[in-house]
Amino acid sequence: MSEDCVFCRIVRHEVPAAVIYEDDDFIAFLDINPACEGQSLVIPKKHYEYAFDMNDHNYEKLLVTAKHVAxxxxxxxxxxxxxxxxxxxxxxxxxxxxxxxxxGFLKLYPTKKATKEELEKLSDKIRGFL
Ligand SMILES: [Zn+2]
Structure with missing residues (x-):
């Protein structure tokens, strides 16, 4: 955990996020600056700076969790x-x-900032499929 890392703060529920999935080791939430509707982030609850520094087990679990969320x-x-x-x-x-x-094609850059209301409505809809 890092004190001032915004994602660690989301993990601790200190910063609000439109959460669509959570288990013991991972959390997924909607991006506030989406390039497309439903753009989401899947993060490990433990703070790692670089994906390729994760051990194989945790790296595999991250990708399997991302598949589940996808x-x-x-x-x-x-x-x-x-x-x-x-x-x-x-x-x-x-x-x-x-x-x-x-x-069309994947655009990696945000087109607009999503509103809190849009994110809440969308995360409710997605969680309905859990
Ligand atoms: Zn962090």
């Missing part, structure tokens, strides 16, 4: 395909980005 997005939002990206240049806490792409 299938949830597929069911709830019916995209053409959900894309997975790990780049991690913004917040230094490992995160998998999931992009449910409905039309």
């Amino acid at each position: 299938k949830l997005l597929d069911k709830a939002l019916k995209p053409k395909r959900t894309c997975l990206v790990i780049e991690g240049f913004d917040v230094p806490h490992v995160h998998v980005k999931l992009y449910p792409v409905k039309e």
Whole structure:
């Protein structure tokens, strides 16, 4: 845990997030700056800065959890395909980005800031498929 890391603060529920999935080791929530509707982040609860520093077991669990969340997005939002990206240049806490792409090609850059109301409504809808 890192005191001032925003993702660690989301894990501790100190910062509100539109959570769509949570278990003992991972949490998934909607991105507040989505490039497409339903763009989500899957993060380990433990603070790792770099994905390839995770041990194999935890790295595999992260990807399996991301698959589980992607299938949830597929069911709830019916995209053409959900894309997975790990780049991690913004917040230094490992995160998998999931992009449910409905039309055209994957755009990695946000087009607008989502409102709290939009995120709450959408996370309620997605959690309905858990
Ligand atoms: Zn962190």
